[in-house]
């Protein structure tokens with residue numbers, strides 16, 4: 001408030017308050033004890049001190065009141081302006097239209113002589129249904145500020161849309177059972193079992209080596225379940241630091257721990273409400289998180305970290321791991337009660353080396369996905385692909401095909417476009433098995449080596465498991481590995 005306004009204000013207050021102070025005067029005015037002059041002064045004081053500019057005109061478009069703010073905007077003396085026709089200040093005023101239509105015009109653009117863009121309301125005043133005047137009120141004195149605000153809001157709106165789309169993508173599964181390709185009876189059998197489990201409400205445990213398609217199966221289980229319309233929330237337990245995993249899963253209340261957000265956080269389990277929670281790499285859960293998860297599964301309620309009350313949660317758990325949970329259990333690293341709860345509906349996805357018939361189908365699929373459906377694969381190259389052990393399973397096959405397509409520049413894929421490790425294992429085998437001079441013993445040895453390579457790849461080099469799988473002792477396995485120059489027998493456990 002400038003000096004002159006301050007003086008006006010003080011004058012008005014003094015006029016209104018007299019010896020009893022303003023509050024008393026206002027009370028007298030409002031209680032009807034004051035005369036009309038006081039009431040008018042009091043209302044003028046109020047209107048002079050609101051943020052908006054206000055002008056009231058009569059049915060002839062003459063100004064009957066102008067507040068201080070509008071006076072400042074127009075560079076006019078508000079008192080002297082009373083009685084002036086409005087078009088003196090607004091040559092293109094729309095007040096006559098409002099007077100004749102009796103309809104309010106809200107948030108309309110209006111430019112003063114000063115060229116300052118404003119937004120105004122024009123509101124008809126009625127007495128007994130008759131329009132007797134109009135109030136002109138500024139709502140944004142300089143709406144460039146508002147256009148800035150609008151464009152910032154629009155920016156935020158499109159950002160929200162972008163993130164929502166990303167979230168929808170995260171929350172909605174991409175794959176169904178139809179997308180899990182392969183022509184082997186082994187894969188068909190696993191898909192049939194998983195589809196049966198999908199229709200129930202029980203937790204499902206998906207096991208298999210890396211790259212076998214566990215995540216695809218989890219998507220498909222959700223999509224074929226009664227919860228398909230609900231969210232699909234995917235948490236990779238190996239990707240989140242152990243100390244943060246619990247708060248990520250179960251959420252926390254405000255100020256639950258140092259560094260926690262002030263507003264608290266909804267956990268992923270709550271986000272999966274009415275849908276499916278996919279816990280990838282469940283073997284990475286800490287013992288404490290395992291215990292809490294079990295309690296949530298059993299009570300169907302959840303307590304946020306630092307919280308006091310439990311909230312109901314309704315979700316279906318699908319878990320996956322490439323670790324041997326039974327072995328973890330025997331070492332005390334995975335709770336037996338949680339294991340048994342998960343493993344009643346277990347789906348084990350076989351390694352690609354156990355279903356070589358799937359390779360051609362998958363190769364064709366990846367070529368189509370790479371937009372090279374016409375690219376041929378030479379007979380020898382396809383044989384090499386089918387004979388390879390695929391320790392990285394379908395994911396590795398996908399990468400090999402991507403590389404081959406770019407090396408062959410989209411033309412026929414031949415042996416020279418495949419990585420060395422595939423060629424070496426294929427060549428060794430050809431030299432022995434396709435050579436008419438090789439003895440039965442040599443051919444048997446070649447076959448034995450191949451079987452062992454696959455078993456080692458399947459068990460990720462774990463000698464104990466491989467020996468168990470092949471039904472031989474560990475010492476025999478070590479001896480054979482040395483003979484065939486397989487793996488790092490010194491380091492393998």
Ligand SMILES: Nc1ncnc2c1ncn2[C@@H]1O[C@H](COP(=O)(O)OP(=O)(O)OP(=O)(O)O)[C@@H](O)[C@H]1O
Pocket residue numbers: 179180181182208209210211212213214215216217322362365394395398
């Ligand atoms: N049967 C299949 N048909 C088509 N694509 C497949 C199949 N199996 C796996 N894939 C593809 O292979 C890749 C790896 O699959 P996915 O991520 O589901 O494996 P995973 O077992 O979850 O791997 P990890 O244990 O390393 O997380 C993905 O690109 C997936 O689309």
